[in-house]
Amino acid sequence: LTAKVTAHLPEEPPDYMVVSLGDDTAPAIAYYVSTNAFPEGGLSNDIYRTSRLVMRRIHAAGIRWRMGAESDDYSGATTTVSLSERENAHYVTLSEDYFIGIYEITQAQGAKFSGKGSAFTEYVDSPLRPSSDISYEKIRGVGTGNGHAVKSGSALQKLRVLTGIDFDLPTSAQWEYACRAGTTSLLYTGKALVNANVYEVGWIYGNSKIDGVWTTQVVGQKKPNEWGLYDMLGNSREWCLDWYYGTPSSDDVVDPVGPATGSGRVLRGGDYSRSIKDFRPSASYFISDSEDKRGDQLGFRVVCPITLKYNEK
Known part of the structure; x- marks a missing residue:
């Protein structure tokens, strides 16, 4: 019996990190070059959606990319799309790589540290569905500033x-x-914004009904994007760190974090109750006075620095 151990520098980890949520049968943190290297059957094993977090390294440092949308992005769509002021196209550079969860936080994962959420808990497979009906305030608290x-x-x-x-x-x-996973298209598959193409990658109003009820679905069932991230569009709308910031400037910006104050936090990705016009990487939303607001559609996924600690708290 032999084991292959690959060393890496703390600032240059492999592309996948698996974090135990109190699972004594697993190392606290393990790194892998791909999901094919995961033990215990890989992603087909529900442990990666219940007692462990799978994080994907996003190679972003120093890359200039277009955030937002141009009107010509919507050719081929079968629904009328009106660009909101929040989607003003501008160029962004992120200064550091980061890890992001390949799944939305599930009810089973949330129960390990915060409670599972209170929406759609009655199904046999509820533990594998997003932890939804959870407020920004419950996720990270309020009055903590912009750090x-x-x-x-x-x-x-x-x-x-x-x-x-x-x-x-x-x-x-x-x-x-x-x-976007390196794409500039309307869907990260590069296909047109029509129902059949949307249904390949996410759960929205047209395909999320069970026994007459529109509902979230088990995470990770739809086609991921090119970087292996699931349910980035549809299922649950996801809380972001930023305050809503109206029309972005068309100037280049580095590491945007939004304004110091605002009336609502940004939400991304659409959800099971939305139509395809909201099913776009550039689409963003906010709810006025929203930090304590909850909703069946609202969930979250997490990020962390590749060094695992922020320089400022």
């Missing part, structure tokens, strides 16, 4: 204590860059 500090007792503070890793919500720019 990465989180309130004591918040879900992310409990997750940090459990794992020793500075998990947080993605910024809107981190979210969109990860969702």
Whole structure:
């Protein structure tokens, strides 16, 4: 019996990190070059959606990319799409790579550190569905400023204590860059915005009904993007770190985090109750006075720095 051990520098980890959520049968943190190298059957094993977090390294440092959308992005769509002010096309550079969850946080994972959420808990497969009906306030607390500090007792503070890793919500720019996975097209598959193409990659209003009820679905069933991220569009709308910031400037920007204050936090990705016009990497939303607002459609996924700790808290 032999084992292959590959060393890496802390600032240059492999593309996948698996974090135990108190699972004593697994190392606290393990790194892999691909999901094919995962033990215990790989992603087909539900442990990766219940008692472990799978994080994907996003190679972003120094890459200039277009955030937002141009009107000509929507040729071929079968629905009328009106670009919102929030989608003003502009160029962004992120200064660092980061890890992002390949799945939305599930009810089973959330129960390990924050509670499973209170929506759609009645199904046999509920533990594998997104942890939804959860507010920004419960996830990270309020009044923490614009850095990465989180309130004591918040879900992310409990997750940090459990794992020793500075998990947080993605910024809107981190979210969109990860969702696009290097593409500039309307869908990250490069296909037109029509129902059949949308149904390949996500759960929306037209394909998410069970026994007459529109509902979230088990994560990871649809086609992932090119970087192996699931449900970036559809299933649950995902909280981001930023305050809503109206019309972005057309100037280039580095590491945008939004304004210092605002009336609502950014939400991304659409959800099971939305139509295909909201099913776009550039589409963003906000709910006024939203930090304590909950909804069946609202969930989250997490990010962390590749060094596992932020320089500022």
